[in-house]
Amino acid sequence: MARRGGGEGLDEPWALEIASVIAGHRVGEKDVRAGQDIIAPGDPCDTIYHLVRGWVFLYGLLQDGRRQILHFALSGAVLGADLADSGTSTYGVQALTESRLWALPHKSLRPLSRDHPEIGLELARLAARDRTLTYDRLTSIAQGSARKRVAQLLLELFVRARAQWPEQRRQKMHLPLTQEHIGDATGLTSVHVNRVLSALRDDGVLHFHYRRLTILDPDRLVKTADIEPRLARSWLGRH
Amino acid sequence: MARRGGGEGLDEPWALEIASVIAGHRVGEKDVRAGQDIIAPGDPCDTIYHLVRGWVFLYGLLQDGRRQILHFALSGAVLGADLADSGTSTYGVQALTESRLWALPHKSLRPLSRDHPEIGLELARLAARDRTLTYDRLTSIAQGSARKRVAQLLLELFVRARAQWPEQRRQKMHLPLTQEHIGDATGLTSVHVNRVLSALRDDGVLHFHYRRLTILDPDRLVKTADIEPRLARSWLGRH
DNA sequence: CGGCTGTTTGAATAGACTCAAAAACTGTGG
DNA sequence: CCACAGTTTTTGAGTCTATTCAAACAGCCG
Numbered sequence: 001m002a003r004r005g006g007g008e009g010l011d012e013p014w015a016l017e018i019a020s021v022i023a024g025h026r027v028g029e030k031d032v033r034a035g036q037d038i039i040a041p042g043d044p045c046d047t048i049y050h051l052v053r054g055w056v057f058l059y060g061l062l063q064d065g066r067r068q069i070l071h072f073a074l075s076g077a078v079l080g081a082d083l084a085d086s087g088t089s090t091y092g093v094q095a096l097t098e099s100r101l102w103a104l105p106h107k108s109l110r111p112l113s114r115d116h117p118e119i120g121l122e123l124a125r126l127a128a129r130d131r132t133l134t135y136d137r138l139t140s141i142a143q144g145s146a147r148k149r150v151a152q153l154l155l156e157l158f159v160r161a162r163a164q165w166p167e168q169r170r171q172k173m174h175l176p177l178t179q180e181h182i183g184d185a186t187g188l189t190s191v192h193v194n195r196v197l198s199a200l201r202d203d204g205v206l207h208f209h210y211r212r213l214t215i216l217d218p219d220r221l222v223k224t225a226d227i228e229p230r231l232a233r234s235w236l237g238r239h
Numbered sequence: 240m241a242r243r244g245g246g247e248g249l250d251e252p253w254a255l256e257i258a259s260v261i262a263g264h265r266v267g268e269k270d271v272r273a274g275q276d277i278i279a280p281g282d283p284c285d286t287i288y289h290l291v292r293g294w295v296f297l298y299g300l301l302q303d304g305r306r307q308i309l310h311f312a313l314s315g316a317v318l319g320a321d322l323a324d325s326g327t328s329t330y331g332v333q334a335l336t337e338s339r340l341w342a343l344p345h346k347s348l349r350p351l352s353r354d355h356p357e358i359g360l361e362l363a364r365l366a367a368r369d370r371t372l373t374y375d376r377l378t379s380i381a382q383g384s385a386r387k388r389v390a391q392l393l394l395e396l397f398v399r400a401r402a403q404w405p406e407q408r409r410q411k412m413h414l415p416l417t418q419e420h421i422g423d424a425t426g427l428t429s430v431h432v433n434r435v436l437s438a439l440r441d442d443g444v445l446h447f448h449y450r451r452l453t454i455l456d457p458d459r460l461v462k463t464a465d466i467e468p469r470l471a472r473s474w475l476g477r478h
Numbered sequence: 479c480g481g482c483t484g485t486t487t488g489a490a491t492a493g494a495c496t497c498a499a500a501a502a503c504t505g506t507g508g
Numbered sequence: 509c510c511a512c513a514g515t516t517t518t519t520g521a522g523t524c525t526a527t528t529c530a531a532a533c534a535g536c537c538g
Contacts, residue, residue, distance in 0.1 A: 060378050063465060068378040082367045090469060091374070113356050120359020121352050127366035128321045134373045135330070139299050139307040141381045142426025146526070178484060187381025192526055194486060210484075210535065226302060230329060385494070417516065431494055433518060449503060449516075479538100486533065495524075502517065508510090 018078065018122045022050040025112065028103040034176070038093040038101065039080065045089035046106045049079040054099025055176050059184070060091050069185035071130065071137075072096075072157060074164055078126055080106075096176040129234070136231060141187050144226070149186040150196045151225040154206060154213060159235045171215040175208070200224070257317065257361045261289040264351065267342040273415070277332040277340065278319065284328035285345045288318040293338025294415050298423070299330050308424035310369065310376075311335075313399055317365055319345075335415040368473075375470060380426050383465070388425040389435045390464040393445060393452060398474045410454040414447070439463070 030049070032038055039045060041061050051073055058071040058079075070091065073079060079093055079101075113120045140152045157175060179197065183190040201207050205221050207214040215221055222232075269288070271277055278284060280300050290312055297310040297318075309330065312318060318332055318340075352359045379391045396414060418436065422429040440446050444460050446453040454460055461471075 058374075060374065062378070062382055063467075066382055068381055070374045070377060081363065082371055090371070090467075109360060110357075113360050117353050117356045117359065118349075120356065120361075120363055121348060122359075123363035124320065124359055124366050127363050127370055131366055131370040131373060132321055132329070134370060134377060135297075135299065135309045138309060138373060138377045138380065139301070141377065142307055143301055143305055180484080189527060190485085191487095191528085195526090198486080228302075228329075419516080428495060429517085430496085430519095433516095434494090437518080481538090482536085484533105484535080487531085489530095490528085492527075493525090496522090498520090500517105500519080502515100504513105504515075506512085506514105508512100 018119060018126075019050060019076065021112065021116060021119060022048070022078070022102055022104050025108060026050070026102040026104055030101045030103060032095045032099050032101070034095055034097050036095050038095060038099075039089050039091070041089060041092040043089050043092075044087055045080055045082070046087070048081050048104045048106055048109070049093075049101040050104070051075050051077045051079060052100045052102055055096040056093055056099055057096055057181070057185075058091055058093055067184045068187070069181060071134065072160075072185070074160055075099075076164075078123070081123055081127060096181075132234065146186070146188050146192055146196050147199065147224060148226055149188065150182060150193060151200065151205070151221055152227065153182060153186055154208065155221055155225045155227065155232075156235055158213065158215065159232055163235070171218065173213050175211055175213040177211065179208075257358060257365075258289060258315065260351065260355060260358060261287070261317070261341055261343050264347060265289070265341040265343055269340045269342060271334045271338050271340070273334055273336050275334050277334060277338075278328050278330070280328060280331040282328050282331075283326055284319055284321070285326070287320050287343045287345055287348070288332075288340040289343070290314050290316045290318060291339045291341055294335040295332055295338055296335060296420070296424075297330055297332055306423045307426070308420060310373065311396060311399075311424070313403055315403070317362070320362055320366060335420075371473065385425070385427050385431055385435050386438065386463060387465055388427065389421060389432060390439065390444070390460060391466065392421060392425055393447065394460055394464045394466065394471075395474055397452060397454065398471055402474070410457065412452050413450060414452040415450055417450070418447075 030038065032054075038049065038056060041059075053075050055075075056073050056077075056079070057069050058073065060068045060070060062068065073093075080089070082089070082091075109119075109123075140149055144152065154175070157177075158173065161173060161175070178190075179193045180190040182188075183193045186193070188196075197208050201216075203220070204216050205224055206216055269277065271293075277288065277295060280298075292314050294314075295312050295316075295318070296308050297312065299307045299309060301307065312332075319328070321328070321330075348358075348362075379388050383391065393414070396416075397412065400412060400414070417429075418432045419429040421427075422432045425432070427435075436447050440455075442459070443455050444463055445455050
């Protein structure tokens with residue numbers, strides 16, 4: 001799990017620290033199966049979770065039952081540090097794979113931050129990074145074609161997943177999503193996602209079928225997704 | 240400027256505190272005119288700003304020159320607490336009105352948070368609230384019709400602006416935006432924004448013309464925007 | 479093998495976009 | 509108070525992307 005610091009920040013030591021602080025003060029451990037909700041929309045949310053193992057996603061529900069996927073979180077992520085305002089979560093968190101989480105009561109944060117003053121700033125850093133990621137996704141969805149949105153999402157997930165297992169070198173991976181997930185994350189119908197994926201396969205860019213993703217032509221994919229290198233770099237951060 | 244705490248959180252005292260801490264440690268004051276950049280995309284960003292007076296917006300630029308407005312900030316907001324990773328800002332911040340800001344060097348944060356351990360958590364709270372706001376905007380843009388997106392944006396801005404001057408009671412206000420700004424924020428062309436605004440006026444919902452917004456029928460507006468009451472409440476938070 | 483979830487395909491529709499031009503409004507200076 | 513220059517808003521016609529609805533097909537797991 002060796003990881004080199006990205007740029008000037010050199011912030012990894014803190015990321016490790018917050019994980020170990022949560023580890024040291026955790027009051028519970030939660031194991032969930034794929035498809036199960038860790039937090040359902042409307043649940044009381046007085047707990048912070050540290051995702052030890054697995055993939056989960058954050059989602060909101062609309063009046064008419066449609067689902068918007070807001071964020072995919074990989075192991076190492078800190079979840080549920082939102083609340084602050086209301087006592088119930090507006091969003092849900094659902095497992096994509098079998099996952100394990102450690103729980104920390106929200107009210108222990110303030111005393112904790114007295115002993116470890118860096119904890120607060122580190123949480124701020126994590127939240128700010130999420131915010132930036134969300135800004136990027138917002139831009140992608142607001143301004144991009146369907147092809148670009150799908151390419152961007154798959155590239156993001158590929159890069160972030162790869163960063164966790166750097167020993168892996170192949171352009172092939174298990175991505176625990178359905179086309180419906182992709183649609184809910186990009187704001188497209190799953191039918192249209194399917195058509196876009198077909199086109200991407202026919203064009204020799206990538207192949208996604210039953211949760212198996214193959215990058216056929218990395219350069220073309222990056223060009224299709226129309227990513228700034230700066231962005232790709234920020235995806236390498238721990239989440 | 241009396242403000243009652245929203246729900247269980249009762250967090251306002253902290254919000255005041257961070258402002259006063261920045262006030263006490265500020266190293267500079269910056270006045271800008273409408274249309275001027277406070278931070279241009281690509282600028283080095285080693286400074287945190289506290290917006291004392293005015294409206295500003297956060298934006299990103301795409302390869303092809305299009306602009307995506309990410310967030311509108313009102314007086315009281317804390318800006319530029321992102322960076323952390325790279326030394327240059329991916330985003331720009333531009334003034335919508337004449338504005339005044341106080342500046343705080345980013346590197347004084349860590350020592351500051353040692354003296355005031357709450358500062359870190361408070362910054363985390365602010366960033367998390369921004370993140371939540373961005374999640375809502377993301378959902379709006381990804382899933383909503385043009386009519387809904389425009390209604391939602393105008394309602395959000397109306398509510399947030401009203402919360403700052405509670406003495407105001409009229410359904411009429413000065414909103415320092417052009418239809419182009421609305422388009423860049425909602426991911427629509429300004430031409431189409433115009434058509435949507437016409438329809439909203441013809442339907443007696445609202446009237447927006449040359450930076451003057453009139454809410455004609457608040458209930459219809461809320462229904463058109465399809466907002467959960469919970470959301471509207473969270474917009475009342477200080478920004 | 480059978481049931482279920484997930485994927486693929488087709489035809490018709492609708493919502494938003496492009497390009498282009500004209501009209502309305504603002505603020506400024508005489 | 510009026511005229512001017514520059515923005516901002518409005519309107520029109522044609523196009524295209526993504527949607528809807530519906531049905532068939534493929535792969536996975538028990």
